[in-house]
Amino acid sequence: MSPVSEKNKKINGNLNKFYNYSFPKMTVLVTLLDKAGKPNIITLAWHSAVSIKPPMYGISIDPRRYSHDGIIKTSEFVVNFCQMDILDQVHYCGRHSGRKFDKFVETGLTPATAQKVKVPLIAEAYSHLECKLVDQQLYGDHTWLVGEIVAVTCDEVFDEDVLRDNVDPVLYLGNNEYTSFNKVRKKF
Numbered sequence: 001m002s003p004v005s006e007k008n009k010k011i012n013g014n015l016n017k018f019y020n021y022s023f024p025k026m027t028v029l030v031t032l033l034d035k036a037g038k039p040n041i042i043t044l045a046w047h048s049a050v051s052i053k054p055p056m057y058g059i060s061i062d063p064r065r066y067s068h069d070g071i072i073k074t075s076e077f078v079v080n081f082c083q084m085d086i087l088d089q090v091h092y093c094g095r096h097s098g099r100k101f102d103k104f105v106e107t108g109l110t111p112a113t114a115q116k117v118k119v120p121l122i123a124e125a126y127s128h129l130e131c132k133l134v135d136q137q138l139y140g141d142h143t144w145l146v147g148e149i150v151a152v153t154c155d156e157v158f159d160e161d162v163l164r165d166n167v168d169p170v171l172y173l174g175n176n177e178y179t180s181f182n183k184v185r186k187k188f
């Protein structure tokens with residue numbers, strides 16, 4: 001084994017904040033209907049593709065979030081991918097609850113009709129995965145909710161299904177701090 005160079009010198013990370021050591025992560029706005037059928041928006045950094053055939057996407061939500069039970073009751077959600085131009089709205093939706101606030105009204109984000117689900121898309125986002133809930137499992141303090149993707153909608157910002165490099169998705173760093181491919185960094 002080669003000796004560890006100065007550059008690769010290791011120190012202990014903080015296990016309580018292990019997730020920050022996996023960041024930056026693309027941060028999404030997930031739309032859903034609450035138990036009364038009213039649209040809500042939740043900001044999520046914990047999400048992933050799960051399967052290609054059938055196409056499936058997973059999101060990780062703390063059961064205490066208002067959005068959690070709405071998704072389980074209605075069995076639908078949409079994953080909306082956002083750029084830095086709506087960073088303030090992304091942060092707002094991650095620090096306010098649909099229990100008290102109508103986040104579409106408060107942020108001014110525009111609901112748009114989806115192709116295959118009743119949940120609205122967010123018009124200002126650049127791509128949207130429309131999902132029907134197919135499975136849920138509690139792992140520790142978060143529920144992993146898996147949806148089958150029934151439609152993909154997007155702005156004309158993809159070349160052969162690859163994102164153009166003038167698009168600037170929101171990346172979360174942790175501790176209320178964000179960055180982007182264009183290195184526009186902002187701390188709330």
Ligand SMILES: Cc1cc2nc3c(=O)[nH]c(=O)nc-3n(C[C@H](O)[C@H](O)[C@H](O)COP(=O)(O)O)c2cc1C
Pocket residue numbers: 027040041042043044045046047060061062064065066067068090091093094095096097098099172
């Ligand atoms: C950048 C960011 C990322 C977040 N990621 C998650 C996440 O992956 N899972 C989760 O349960 N909450 C996450 N949250 C917290 C929720 O977005 C927040 O509690 C929100 O207010 C819940 O809204 P609701 O009560 O309307 O469901 C995140 C918040 C921020 C600001």
